[in-house]
Amino acid sequence: MIDKVTRLEDLGSLVSDGDSVALGGGWFANHPMAAVRQLVRNGTQDLRVITVVGSIDIDLLVGAGVVSHLEFSMVTLEAFGLAPNVRRAIEGGLIGFTEYTGLGLLIALEAQGRGVPYLPYRGPFGSDIPAHYPEIYQSVQCPFTGEELTAVRALQPDVTIVHALRCDAEGNAQWDGTSGPDIEMARAARRLIVTCEEIVPRSTIVETAHMTKVPGFYVDAVIEAPFGAHPTSHVPSYAMDAWQIAEYAEAANGEGFAQFVDQLRDESEAEYRSRVLGGDRDRVLRALAEQAVTLEVRP
């Protein structure tokens, strides 16, 4: 059977300088962080990065000089503040940007996945965003009812990288918790890279086929990356590492950011894991997810 398994260290052969790269995950959930770190290590440059709701993934790439243009509907470190590197880069005119509306971006990816040049929808009426991007948003009239709709143009990333729970060698990829925009990004891509917590035999995928959200024919490369979403979450396996994100925010807001990036560059992903997840941290992050509390509704 076809074997698409690739090493994280070989990511450079799949992502070239100047590519447009869509990154999956949303909020502080399930960003393909192992791949993000590898792009930093590789010194990849001039990427046109696409994110729906980005956080530390995007801020790190921008701060490390990997990105020349950002397409996004939101980037935030939430409780830890605005994304400092993204702010500096856009306010200082250091990178270009395209601010999409959130559904506009998802539907642009969906259009590409369906093979149509655009899709109509009940769009961002009254928003100032579409007027800035006539090459993306146009008004169209429904041919049946005459209703005014928004047309959003299909968007094809050169590469999409998403992080899954598990995957087999053919690339049949499963999610359990948050998949966010991953499926639309996967279907729209020219090349699709799936990183995953674990590579498993086909029989495991077959037994749990209802969890497969991206079948293997979409996939070009499969990379095993345990804790590959860290410090963002991969629920239900582990929670976000808020302590690591706080350290990141402190470095990115202060003098220590260059050192933070150098440290990532000088270590392999395995070394990163043993440095950051040492002690009890991996077990605490798993316990935070496992023991999260639900409350009983009164009968």
Added chain:
Amino acid sequence: MSDYEVHELMVARVAAEVDDDGVVVMGSFTPLAYAAYMLAKLTHAPDSFLVGFDAVGMQPIQLSFTGAEAAAYKGAVCRWGMLTEVNSIHLSNRGGVEAVSSAQFDGEGAINLSVIGDFDKPKVRLPGGAGAAEVIKMYRKMVAYFGNHNSRTLVDKVGFVTGTRWKVDAEARAAAGLQPGPIVVVTNLGVLVRDDAQPFRVESVHPGVDVETIVENTGFELRVPDSVPETTVPTDEELQLLRNSIDPFGTVKFDFVSGKDRLAYLKGVLDREWKRAEASLQ
């Protein structure tokens, strides 16, 4: 009951807008909004249908910065993705109530989460609106909440329209194929409501606040009725639920801590979350 803090009053007032009609979508972990939905589901709206992250039909959860997402999936009946959620809930007119906050908000129900200053070369680049541009017109009730009611946030006209209610009065909404419903603004000072072509009306003032303070701190025109009642304060039961069940770590208060104390407060909450998980390993 007088022993409440203003963030608890705001949670209870936002919760009062939640009902069993339609679907409530939360997106990422925004503590005050999450707390309000949980409180509603545990009290007057047990059949409200909640979606948080990609967890559809979730049970109420205990709030924490690190555990909210995992908790949402634990009691959920379905797991979708972002696009399925917005297509199936918002764009198909099934959205019930949604609470938002923003850097700027104006009397037309427009929000700015994009920029302060020039769009292409901004003075402050804000996070962006995610789905706000499309969805805030769609759901039945728009609730906007602000922990610091002032005229730099509640402005005459936002500097940039990231998203907007678009149509406000019931007739205009119905004509555009939207569900009629109000905009309710809940702040640390009072409650403002708009559901017609007229300006926002001061619905209530929180205990200890006078109407003049609200008018002075609001950048858009207000209608002030002759008599403005006080906002209903949280009940003992609501406070118990909030403090002991829903938010024992104190995540909601974080957004009400300012300046230098903010990071220390956040670290305190995270410390308590870590310690509880660590203790469970023994």
